[in-house]
Amino acid sequence: MSIIDDIVQLEWQAFDKVDNEGGRASCQNDFGTFNIMRKSQFLAWDTATLMSYRNDLQTAARLGRNLVQEKYARMMASTAPEEYAGFAHLLPPLNTWQQRTIERIVETQLGWREAFAREYPRLSDQARAIRTEEDTAGTTSFETYLRGELGTYSEETLAAYARMVDEYEAEERNLTCETMAHTAKLYGYDGLQAAEDKLAEHA
Template sequence: MTPIDAIISLEWSAFDKVNNAGGRANCQDDFATFELMRKSQFLSWDKATRESYLDDLQRAKKAGRNLIQEKYARMMISTAPQEYATFEHTLPPLSAWQLSTIEAIITQQLEWREAFARVYPRMSSQARLIRTAEDSPSGTSFETYLRGELGTYSEATLQAYQKMIDDYVQRGENITTAAMQHTALLYGYESLAAAEQKLQ
């Protein structure tokens, strides 16, 4: 099993156990889509970040923590703030370094996400809304989702992730475009441009 497959297996097992206020979500029974979307993300990561995150998931499983449940719980600070206030104290606290690093990463990734939307508007329209200001009880933005996910990473993984983002910047590349390119290929398109054209 590759590290990516191992990550997806652990995430899926945790996702299957997520308790939703409104009952089990349909996406919790759709492994094929879950696998494709998560694989697209992890294919855009470097080896060090993947290995560190896999270690996080393995440690969490041994400790009885569900990082996927925690991710969705953290998102509720924006989508359901009153409910979030009732359980915020149960989530592992984040250090000042983690909070500042998360926000720096988000700033960069929002630039990339919006740049992607300008070049590939049709593909962008199939994804989440972009900014937290667009959140609603029924829809979570890219920014809020990313903030929730980054908040579940260990300091070691967050450090590796930050370095990976810095490397993308140095190369003049866009991690959103990289992930969406993988998505297009996994859906069977020849390229991201071909997928964009098909959505006309």
């Protein structure tokens, strides 16, 4: 089993245990979609970040923490702020370095996400809304989701992820485009343009 398969399985085990206010969500019974969405993300990561994040998940499992549950909880700072205020103190606090690093990464990735939307508008429309200001009680934006997920990483993983983002920038690569290209291929398309063209046929 590859390191990416390890990570997806560890996340799926955590996702399966996420306790939703309205009961179990249908997506918690859909491993196929979960596997494609998460694998697409990790296929675009470098080995150092993958290894560090797998260690986070393994450590969390040993300690009885659910990083996927914590990710969704952190997103509620934007999507359900009143509820979030009631349990925010229970989440592991983020130090100043973590907060600043997360916001720097979010700013960079928002630029990539918006560039992707300009180049592949139909594919973009199939994905999450982009900015936190577009959040609703039932809709979580790319920005809010990313900020929530980064908030669950250990300092070691966050540092590795930040280095990876810097390398993408230095090489003028777009992490969103590469992630979405993996998604398109896992769904059977030759690449992003093929998927965009297919959507255009049905427009």
